[in-house]
Amino acid sequence: MTDLAFSELQRDCLQELINVAMGQASDKLARYLDTFVHLQVPAIALVDAAELPQHFASRYQQQCATLVSLGFFGDSGLRGETIMLYQLDNVGVIAQLLGYSDDSASEAEMLTDISSVLTTTFLNGLAEQLENSFSYAAPRIISSRDDNFGQKLAYSAEQWQLALQVDIRYQLTDFSFDCDMILLIPGEAVLRLRQILDSILADF
Amino acid sequence: MQLDWLLHPLLSQINTGVVVLDAQYHVVFFNQFIARRADIELAKVQGQPIDKVFTDLPLAWLRRKFDSVLNLQVPAFSSWEQRQYIIKLPHLRPLSSDSRYMAQNCSMLPLTAPDGMSRYIVLLIEDATDAYVYQQQLQQSVVQLEQANRTDGLTGVFNRHYWQQQLGYEIQRAQRYQHPLSLLLFDLDKFKDLNDHYGHLGGDFVLIELSKVIASLLRDTDLLGRYGGEEFGIILPETGLTGAMQVANRICDKVAQHKMVFNQQGIKATVSIGVVSYTEQTVDELIQYADTALYSAKRQGRNRAVAYQPGLEAAIKKIK
Numbered sequence: 001m002t003d004l005a006f007s008e009l010q011r012d013c014l015q016e017l018i019n020v021a022m023g024q025a026s027d028k029l030a031r032y033l034d035t036f037v038h039l040q041v042p043a044i045a046l047v048d049a050a051e052l053p054q055h056f057a058s059r060y061q062q063q064c065a066t067l068v069s070l071g072f073f074g075d076s077g078l079r080g081e082t083i084m085l086y087q088l089d090n091v092g093v094i095a096q097l098l099g100y101s102d103d104s105a106s107e108a109e110m111l112t113d114i115s116s117v118l119t120t121t122f123l124n125g126l127a128e129q130l131e132n133s134f135s136y137a138a139p140r141i142i143s144s145r146d147d148n149f150g151q152k153l154a155y156s157a158e159q160w161q162l163a164l165q166v167d168i169r170y171q172l173t174d175f176s177f178d179c180d181m182i183l184l185i186p187g188e189a190v191l192r193l194r195q196i197l198d199s200i201l202a203d204f
Numbered sequence: 205m206q207l208d209w210l211l212h213p214l215l216s217q218i219n220t221g222v223v224v225l226d227a228q229y230h231v232v233f234f235n236q237f238i239a240r241r242a243d244i245e246l247a248k249v250q251g252q253p254i255d256k257v258f259t260d261l262p263l264a265w266l267r268r269k270f271d272s273v274l275n276l277q278v279p280a281f282s283s284w285e286q287r288q289y290i291i292k293l294p295h296l297r298p299l300s301s302d303s304r305y306m307a308q309n310c311s312m313l314p315l316t317a318p319d320g321m322s323r324y325i326v327l328l329i330e331d332a333t334d335a336y337v338y339q340q341q342l343q344q345s346v347v348q349l350e351q352a353n354r355t356d357g358l359t360g361v362f363n364r365h366y367w368q369q370q371l372g373y374e375i376q377r378a379q380r381y382q383h384p385l386s387l388l389l390f391d392l393d394k395f396k397d398l399n400d401h402y403g404h405l406g407g408d409f410v411l412i413e414l415s416k417v418i419a420s421l422l423r424d425t426d427l428l429g430r431y432g433g434e435e436f437g438i439i440l441p442e443t444g445l446t447g448a449m450q451v452a453n454r455i456c457d458k459v460a461q462h463k464m465v466f467n468q469q470g471i472k473a474t475v476s477i478g479v480v481s482y483t484e485q486t487v488d489e490l491i492q493y494a495d496t497a498l499y500s501a502k503r504q505g506r507n508r509a510v511a512y513q514p515g516l517e518a519a520i521k522k523i524k
Contacts, residue, residue, distance in 0.1 A: 032275045109286040113269075120278035138281035138309065 006046055010197045015044055017200075018166065021125030028121050042166045049163040049184060053154040056085060056180070068115035071137035072123055077192045078132055080185040082123065083142075084115045112139040118168075119181065130196050221293070221308075221329030223254075224315070227274055229267070231257050232324065241293040241306070258291045266290065273312045273325050282310040284332040285339075295333040307336035356430040358408060359415035367429025367437060372487050374427075374439050385482035386448030388438040389494035390455065393474045393506040395434040402466055407434075409466045410473050417462050418455055437494070445481040445511055452477040452509030460507055474507035481511075496520065 006014070019041055026039035047055070056065075066086050073079045095110040116139045127134045164183040185193065215222060216236040224233040230253055234246055242258065249257045254266075265287075269280040282290060284307035295306035309332045315324040354366035362370070371387070378385035392398070392410065399407040411434065418436070419428055427439040440448050456475060464471045478498030480490060497512035500520055504510065 028276050032272065106286055109282075112281065112283070112286070113272075116281060117272055117276060117278060121276050124278060136279050138283060138311065140283075 006194065009201055010194055011046065013197045013201055017126060017129040018042060018044055020129055021122055024125040025122040040169045042168050045165045047163050047165050052163050052182065060085065060087070066111055066141065067143040068111055068139050069142050070116060070119050070139040072134040074127055074132040074134045077189055078130070079189050080183055082119045083182040083184065084119060085180040108141055111141055115139050219331070223327040223329070225254055225325045225327065227323050229254050229270060242291065260292055261290065262287070269312055270325055273314050274323055277314045279314070280312040284308055284336055288336070291329065295331060297333055297337065302340065303333065303336060307332040359412050359430055361415050361419065361436070362427060362429035364429060364431055367427060367431070368487065370427050371439055374441050375482060375487060375490070378482050379484070383442055384444040386440040386443045386445060387480050387490050387494050388440065388448060388452050388477050389431065389491065389498045390436055390475045390477040391498055392434040393476055398471070398473065402469065402471065406466050406471065410464060410471060413464050414459055414473060417458060421455055421458060445479065448479050448481055449509060449511055452479050456507055456509055476501035476506045477509040479509055479511045
């Protein structure tokens with residue numbers, strides 16, 4: 001199997017690009033939501049996709065967790081899938097913030113809307129940093145409430161070689177909430193991503 | 205190679221609805237897919253607000269989606285599973301589907317004109333009616349399977365597995381809320397003789413008939429299940445021992461009076477019933493006590509109901 005590991009330089013570069021993308025995302029979200037949004041510098045970790053289910057199953061143990069998946073495609077073979085993980089308790093508050101105070105939308109719809117706004121805002125920024133642009137598939141809830149959370153995640157993670165785990169903490173004026181975003185990237189796209197990082201590094 | 209000529213015929217013939225709106229949500233364009241299904245001409249409605257062009261739109265909901273598309277320049281999506289349709293359009297399977305309108309998967313994408321300033325929203329609509337129809341059929345099958353999974357094939361009452369599971373839940377409920385709960389176990393008297401005399405079909409007939417008679421005597425919240433062979437159980441929520449004995453005696457009377465005819469032969473049957481009310485026992489203990497009371501009812505001459513009381517086991521042993 002091809003070695004998919006990142007060098008320290010590549011990793012730092014990616015962290016930097018993600019930081020910039022996050023900064024842009026929080027700015028956009030703040031203006032859109034008309035409230036102060038602070039996204040902390042996210043901790044990123046590159047992990048073997050096979051280890052993910054165990055990791056998150058223990059992290060979200062005993063809680064009502066929800067997984068929403070959103071696929072993205074860019075130019076030159078860059079593609080992947082993001083998975084957002086939240087505790088369901090948080091969802092009501094976010095929903096209110098996004099203007100869902102009337103109950104015209106189902107819980108499923110709120111979840112997919114929130115996930116798509118949060119991830120695409122960030123991913124658009126990241127694509128820009130990578131001099132690329134992404135198109136997106138419709139978000140899908142892959143697990144909610146009573147489902148077997150770890151198993152669902154295992155099914156999704158099986159398809160992917162590398163997982164970029166990004167812990168995000170959204171902080172707004174009146175409240176804060178934590179969620180996790182996982183970027184799952186298949187092997188070929190990882191190689192492509194490393195090439196892009198290398199060319200960015202070469203420009204410095 | 206100049207390929208601009210492709211765009212118009214492609215947009216016309218593509219099997220996806222395309223609607224373009226300006227930043228004020230006025231209709232700028234829609235393709236043939238929309239024009240034919242909605243039966244409107246673009247030239248007649250161009251420039252009008254979207255809610256004037258299409259009626260019954262979920263406008264507040266759409267605005268929220270459109271706002272995020274314009275302000276964040278990110279796509280928004282809507283799935284038929286959450287909202288069956290956005291624009292009421294007919295679909296091409298009017299006969300094989302019970303839905304009147306096309307189920308739709310929609311994407312709303314940001315678009316900027318070449319001037320770099322004017323912003324638009326593209327609404328893409330895909331027909332998901334097939335998926336919707338399959339999903340409906342699947343759901344019906346699941347409901348039927350669930351029903352089959354908890355029903356006794358012969359008598360149509362609950363099967364043992366489901367019934368016993370419900371007993372567990374009812375016990376938990378009774379304990380949590382300190383509400384009364386009673387259990388009846390009953391058995392057809394001399395069922396073996398019935399089978400020998402009328403054949404197994406006759407025996408089955410009696411089981412089916414009596415299940416109906418007894419079910420008609422119960423409340424909606426009571427749970428009648430076939431415990432095995434000719435033995436049945438009834439869970440009576442919110443019912444103490446006195447009430448349970450009344451129900452049991454009524455069942456004995458009605459069954460004894462019920463005349464059945466099988467192959468031109470009249471059949472009469474009776475039941476013996478063991479009654480117990482819940483006082484902190486486990487599922488197994490409760491069933492065992494009811495069984496002891498049922499045994500006692502048999503020993504005392506059948507066609508009667510007996511309430512369980514402590515010491516009944518010893519009394520039965522003495523009779524032996």
